[in-house]
Every structure is written in structure tokens, then in C-alpha cells.
Amino acid sequence: MGDPFVRFQEVQKSYDGETLVVKNLNLDIANGEFLTMLGPSGSGKTTCLMMLAGFETPTHGKIVLDGAPLNDVPPHKRDIGMVFQNYALFPHMTVAENLAFPLKVRKMGKAEIEERVQRALDMVQLGPFGGRRPMQLSGGQQQRVAVARALVFDPKLVLMDEPLGALDKQLREQMQFEIKHIHDNLGITVVYVTHDQSEALTMSNRIAVFNDGIIQQLAPPADLYERPDNAFVAQFIGENNKLTGKVTAADGDRCSVELDSGEKVTALSISHGGVGQKTMLSIRPERVMIGDDVKDCDVHVDARVQELIYLGDHIRTRLTVCGRDDFVVKIPNSTDRAGLVPGNEISLGWRTRDCRALDMPDNL
Amino acid sequence: MQNSAADAIVTADGKPLKVSLAKALRRQRMFALALVAPLFIFVAISFIIPIADMLFRSVENGIVEEILPQTVKALESWDETSGELPDEAVYAAMVADLKVARKERTNTKVGQRLNYERSGMSSLFRGAGRKASRIKEPPYKEQLIKTDKDWGKVVTWQVIKQFSPNLTPGYYLAAVDAMQTPEGDIRFEDSEKAIHTKLFIRTMIMSVVITLMTLLLGFPIAYLIATQPAKIGNLLIILVLLPFWTSLLVRTTSWIALLQQQGVINDILVFVGIISEDGRLAMIHNATGSVIAMTHILLPFMVLPLYSVMKTVPPTYMRAATSLGAHPWPAFWKVYFPNTVPGIGAGAILVFILAIGYYITPELVGGTSGTFISNRIAFHIQNSLNWGLAAALGAVLLAIVLVFYLLYDKIVGIDNMKLG
Numbered sequence A: 001m002g003d004p005f006v007r008f009q010e011v012q013k014s015y016d017g018e019t020l021v022v023k024n025l026n027l028d029i030a031n032g033e034f035l036t037m038l039g040p041s042g043s044g045k046t047t048c049l050m051m052l053a054g055f056e057t058p059t060h061g062k063i064v065l066d067g068a069p070l071n072d073v074p075p076h077k078r079d080i081g082m083v084f085q086n087y088a089l090f091p092h093m094t095v096a097e098n099l100a101f102p103l104k105v106r107k108m109g110k111a112e113i114e115e116r117v118q119r120a121l122d123m124v125q126l127g128p129f130g131g132r133r134p135m136q137l138s139g140g141q142q143q144r145v146a147v148a149r150a151l152v153f154d155p156k157l158v159l160m161d162e163p164l165g166a167l168d169k170q171l172r173e174q175m176q177f178e179i180k181h182i183h184d185n186l187g188i189t190v191v192y193v194t195h196d197q198s199e200a201l202t203m204s205n206r207i208a209v210f211n212d213g214i215i216q217q218l219a220p221p222a223d224l225y226e227r228p229d230n231a232f233v234a235q236f237i238g239e240n241n242k243l244t245g246k247v248t249a250a251d252g253d254r255c256s257v258e259l260d261s262g263e264k265v266t267a268l269s270i271s272h273g274g275v276g277q278k279t280m281l282s283i284r285p286e287r288v289m290i291g292d293d294v295k296d297c298d299v300h301v302d303a304r305v306q307e308l309i310y311l312g313d314h315i316r317t318r319l320t321v322c323g324r325d326d327f328v329v330k331i332p333n334s335t336d337r338a339g340l341v342p343g344n345e346i347s348l349g350w351r352t353r354d355c356r357a358l359d360m361p362d363n364l
Numbered sequence B: 001m002q003n004s005a006a007d008a009i010v011t012a013d014g015k016p017l018k019v020s021l022a023k024a025l026r027r028q029r030m031f032a033l034a035l036v037a038p039l040f041i042f043v044a045i046s047f048i049i050p051i052a053d054m055l056f057r058s059v060e061n062g063i064v065e066e067i068l069p070q071t072v073k074a075l076e077s078w079d080e081t082s083g084e085l086p087d088e089a090v091y092a093a094m095v096a097d098l099k100v101a102r103k104e105r106t107n108t109k110v111g112q113r114l115n116y117e118r119s120g121m122s123s124l125f126r127g128a129g130r131k132a133s134r135i136k137e138p139p140y141k142e143q144l145i146k147t148d149k150d151w152g153k154v155v156t157w158q159v160i161k162q163f164s165p166n167l168t169p170g171y172y173l174a175a176v177d178a179m180q181t182p183e184g185d186i187r188f189e190d191s192e193k194a195i196h197t198k199l200f201i202r203t204m205i206m207s208v209v210i211t212l213m214t215l216l217l218g219f220p221i222a223y224l225i226a227t228q229p230a231k232i233g234n235l236l237i238i239l240v241l242l243p244f245w246t247s248l249l250v251r252t253t254s255w256i257a258l259l260q261q262q263g264v265i266n267d268i269l270v271f272v273g274i275i276s277e278d279g280r281l282a283m284i285h286n287a288t289g290s291v292i293a294m295t296h297i298l299l300p301f302m303v304l305p306l307y308s309v310m311k312t313v314p315p316t317y318m319r320a321a322t323s324l325g326a327h328p329w330p331a332f333w334k335v336y337f338p339n340t341v342p343g344i345g346a347g348a349i350l351v352f353i354l355a356i357g358y359y360i361t362p363e364l365v366g367g368t369s370g371t372f373i374s375n376r377i378a379f380h381i382q383n384s385l386n387w388g389l390a391a392a393l394g395a396v397l398l399a400i401v402l403v404f405y406l407l408y409d410k411i412v413g414i415d416n417m418k419l420g
Helices: A045-053 A095-104 A110-123 A139-151 A169-186 A197-203 A221-226 A231-236 A291-296 B002-008 B017-057 B063-067 B069-075 B088-104 B107-115 B121-132 B140-147 B154-162 B170-175 B195-227 B230-245 B248-259 B264-272 B287-311 B316-323 B328-356 B360-365 B373-382 B387-411
Strands: A006-013 A022-029 A034-038 A060-065 A080-083 A157-161 A189-194 A206-211 A214-219 A241-251 A254-259 A264-269 A278-283 A299-310 A314-321 A324-332 A345-350 A356-358 B178-180 B186-188
Touching: A006 A045, A022 A045, A022 A214, A034 A045, A034 A197, A045 A060, A045 A080, A045 A157, A045 A189, A045 A206, A080 A139, A080 B316, A095 A110, A095 A139, A110 A139, A139 A157, A139 A169, A169 A197, A189 A197, A197 A221, A206 A221, A206 A231, A214 A221, A214 A231, A231 A241, A231 A278, A231 A356, A241 A264, A241 A324, A254 A278, A264 A278, A264 A299, A291 A345, A314 A345, B017 B387, B063 B069, B063 B107, B069 B088, B069 B154, B088 B107, B088 B121, B088 B140, B107 B121, B121 B140, B121 B154, B170 B178, B170 B387, B195 B230, B195 B287, B195 B328, B195 B373, B195 B387, B230 B287, B248 B264, B248 B287, B248 B360, B287 B328, B287 B360, B316 B328, B328 B387, B360 B373, B373 B387
Parallel strands: A034 A189, A034 A206, A080 A157, A157 A189, A264 A356
Antiparallel strands: A006 A022, A006 A060, A206 A214, A241 A254, A241 A278, A254 A264, A278 A356, A299 A314, A299 A345, A314 A324, B178 B186
16 A cells, blocks of 8 residues: 555644644545544544535644645645535536536536536436436435535545435435445545444444544454444444453453452453553453353353343343443344343353453543 | 215215315314404504505596586586587586585685696686676676686686596506696606606616615625624624614614715715815715615615525535535535525515605605605695595506516516515
């Protein structure tokens, strides 16, 4: 991999001169990559996107696109396509006129404009809808027009700011695949902003998890879920069982933790503060074993079944483990469920490599 | 097919569905009517009836027949185009009518009415009341002509005959500076004497100028307010509305203080040396004064609809346009501006209609070159007491406004208008 296609270099942003919305951002995006900025609202992800698009100026630092610094380039000269949250389709123009807009301002010939517009419409399966007004289309169709418009002028980079937020669940999932396929087919670079983790996991090559103006972790979806670097990522991505305790010994990549309830367990050392510090252990619900599988586990604990929620393919079981009653285990429906009755005492366990000792978040 | 199917549908008790539905809706409708009734009655009494009455006055002309019934009847057989005076019977009828009129003191009224059509009629009838009562026996014709030689002019009788019917187009003709000759032709006044046409044209031109001025000044303000954060935007809106809390008279007269020849602006210009002491600008009591003061007074009516429409145009439109490669200026004209057209339409039609009928401000600051047709209407209502002509002028004004409204509907489309 040569020079990165997009580079954020020590970028900081403040609106009021008192607090930093984006704190020292360094981020490289490769050509052709689908990178998602994921985070709760107010985490600075949209601000980063707006700085890239040129609608906000960094307070400090540099943004480079394709080798050229962007700081002094006005938005209309950046050649970046953007899909907005509410599509921002121009209501006084037809769909075809909307798509022709970026081509007209680039002074393209009439024949070429027509050809490109039709190709873009076909790409999003809206071939016959060119003459309609955006308001006459459904939400999903408007969404596709917005994507087509952001792509029709072959921009260097496409930004998407929570583009699927206004759609219902089913349509959203369908559009996720469509956008993903367009990305794969065209090989363009996409920077995508969302607060929906499943959307991020589905579509991205890499995900940058934002919180508090900092990238908490930048990793491919599988790494992010299976190997969270810190407590925030572990809790923000997917479901997470947390146990709190104190680090009593650390040796290489393993450490011993004495839980608040008194049990002693071994875990992977990831981001705890060292011996004597508080730590949060993270275990994914599907990595917890019950029944016969428990004998393969490194750690065994007693648990009391609190609640069973039948979800068809699996049964979500809430248990009290080591003094916490929000411990969740996902049990596949095929398993023999004998003994899984609220109030019963059962034994469960997990492997040390699935238990990560992370930093102690403030809110625990 | 569908209709017969619908007719066949009945409710559980066997009544047709439509009947049951109408019954169910009747209560709602009565309630809605009851809510509207007080306002409707108020509007009917205070607005619709007076306007209908005024509009009727513009064609109503019962006074001549009422006061001179015998004369009107006698004149029926007279051919006004013959160029000869009416015969003895007409004069006899006139003398009889005048005697009655004198007793009831109505002879001046009919004189005043006919004076609108031909000056001199007022004094003719005022004198005739007394003089006619002395004429006791025939020949009436000679004796009446002796009292005033105007009775011996064909045109006097032509005017009386022309305005003896109960309804007359005379006021409308006068409103557009035309009159009907005794021969029945319509003759327009010479253009320098055509005061009403001139005033109508001036009113329209000045209203258009005022509308354009408010648009020119109001558009940037509305844009600024709409794009500010809510807190600052609300403050700015209050500033726009602030003039409404001040009396219209105060606002208008303060323009006099500012614009008059010894006023603030002239003083400053002289002080700075831009104009000389002798070259003080005449900015008030003329058309300039009217335009300036009315632009100021009507500005909020342009800003508010513009603002409310601009508020609904998402700022992302401009962002989208620039991200698609448009320079901010074409982005504004091609994307933002077309979306504000409903607001411009609403503001323009509001300001134009208010301006075309404006009265107080042009009265105070308009002088002779800056008065509107409404000032002329007020003159006829208050001073000349020619209510018929005032009503006709008002009706013509109303017609002009309606024409503009229809034109607007044709060009912009009234559905495109948005007041909020």
C-alpha cells in the first residue's frame, strides 16, 4: 500500500474555542476502501466528515486527498460526492435534472450528460424514473437517486452521512447491500458515517469507532467485534457481558483478576491499568458455554437463571453471575435446554482467550 | 356498476349507508357552523353589506327620477338628438316638480347630483327652486327660460334625460375619465385632463416599484434570519416586527422629519458637502417620499412570508449543490432561489395589494405627485361627497387587483404561494 488516499493529520476541531469536538485525529484511508465512522451522537464523526467535505474547517491539522492538501480548497472544487442524511434532492428539479446538475456545472456536452444520467439511473435500477420529481418517489427510491447523484460525476471520493437513517428496517438492510455492491463494482473510496453498528459491520472494510472526539479503535469489523481494544468499543459494538474486578497479577498476555464478588479468574491482558487497578472483563454472550461444553472451559462459575427469552433461532438467557444479574448467554435452539428454568442454579464457563481484561469505564 | 353497488350498501338497521353517513356527519357540520357563525355574522354586517352597498352606489341613480318624476316622464317623448328644446309639457312638468322639490328642499340635491355631470347644474337648480315657485301659469317654457337662460340650452335637458334612468354607467365612465355624449357615444377626456387614469397608472407603477423595493431589501434580511441559529433568528424577527408596535402615523411622520428639505438627511448631506445649501433634495411630499415611506412600512409583509418559506428550505440543499461542484453563486440561483419562489410570490402579492389601496402614508407624504387613487377616493367620500364616483373608483381598483391576482395565478400559480 503506497501513500494513503485520504489522510487526516493531527486534525482538531473546536466550535466554541473551549472544547474540542475532534481531538487530534490521525486517520489514513486507502484507495478503494469502504471506511465507516461509527460512534454515538456527539462523538465527532459527522464533524470529521464535514471537514472532509469542506463544510467545516479544521481548527488545526491537515487533511490530504490524493496527495493534495484540502485545507484551502472550497467544497465545490474538492470533487467529493456526498449523500446527505435527508438526501437533499432538489425538489424543483426532476430526478434526471438532479443527476444532470453536477454534470451541467462541469459544462459537459448535452449528449454525454444524457448518457451518464441514464447510466447512473440504470445503476440504481431507476431507469424509467428520470422524469419524476423526487417527491413522487418513495423513501428508498429517493435514497437511490441521492446515491446515483453523488456518483454520476465520478468523484474521487464519496461521503455518506447516515444515508439510511430515514428508511425502515427492511429497506435499510436491502440498501446496505446495494450500496455495498455499488462500492464493490465501481471500486470507489467511500467514507460512511453511521451510529448503527450493524450497518457498519455489514458494509465496511474498516470501521473507525469514535467517542469523545477520539478514534477508540480502527479495525476491520471482525476484529472490532472479537477483539475490542477497550471498554468503550466492547460495549458499543454488539452485546457484551461485563464483570468488574481488580488485577492481582499480570504475566505476559495473561492476567489474574479478583472479581468484586471474590472469584478469581484469568483473562487476556488488553488495556487494564496494571496490577492493583480496577478492570472490566468482557466476554461475548455467544462465547459462554453451558452444559456438557463447560468441561472444555478454562474458567468455571456458578450461575442462577433469571429469565429466558425465546428468539426462535436462539434463546437469550439472563443469569446472575458473580454478583451481576445482567449476564447474558445466547443458547442455540438445538441444545438440550433441560435445567434452563428461571431460578435454577447451573454451571457455566468460558475460555481464557475469550475473556478480555479492559480498562475500567467511568460509568461502572 | 360502482354506483349501483354503492347504493346497495346498507347499514345494520337497513338504511342506505349514505343516509346514515350524512346523519352522522350532520352533527359535526352543525358544530362547525356554530363555531363560524359569530364571525360570519360580524363580517356580513361590517364588511360584506357595506361593500355591497358601496358597489351598488356606483351604478345607482334613483335621485333624478325621485325628485323630478313628472319631468322624467315628460322627457321620455323628447328626442334628445334632434337639437331642439323640449316642448311646453316638459317645462310645465319641470316647474311642477321644482315647486314640490322646493317645499321638500330637495332641489339642491338633484342639482348637486347633476353637477357631477355638468358644472353649473348645481346653481341652476338652487336658483330655480325659488324662481319656479313664482311661475303660476303657462307658458312655462318662456318664463322658465327667462329665470335662467340655461333652461333654454338643449344640453341642460340632455343631461337631465341622460341621467334620469335608475341605473347609470356614468360613474364608471367618470372613473376612467370618459363620458357619454347626449348622442350615446363614449368620449374620453384629453390625456392631460384624464386625472383618474393618470392616478390609476401611477398607483400601479408605484405599487410595483414599492413591491420590488421590499423584495430587494427584504430578501437578504429574510435569508439572514432564516440561516441564523434560532436564538439570533428570533431576535431578528422581533426587530422586523418592532415597527408594528409603533403607530403608523408616527412612522410616517418620522419620515417627514428625516426627509424634508430642512430635515436630518438633507442637513447631513449639506454638512458633509455632497450637496450645496441651495441644492437640498426634495425627498418628501412627492413620489419619492411615498415610495420610501411605504417601502419601509410594508417591508415586514415581504420579510415574513419569505422568512417562513426560507425556513423550510434545508441548508443541506446549498451544501449538496456545492458538493456536486457548483460555485456558491450558481448554487444559490439554481438551487436555493427557486425554492424561495413561493415566498416571493406570497410576499409580492401581499405587499402589492396592500400598496395599491394604501391611503394614510401617501396622504401625508405624497404631496401632489405621490398620491394614490385611494386618496382620490377619500376625497370624493369626504370632500366632494360624490359617493357614486368614489364607489366606482373603488370598484375599478378592486377589478385591477383581481386582474393582477389572476395574472399571478396564471404565471406563478396561486397554489405555489406559501404564507407559512
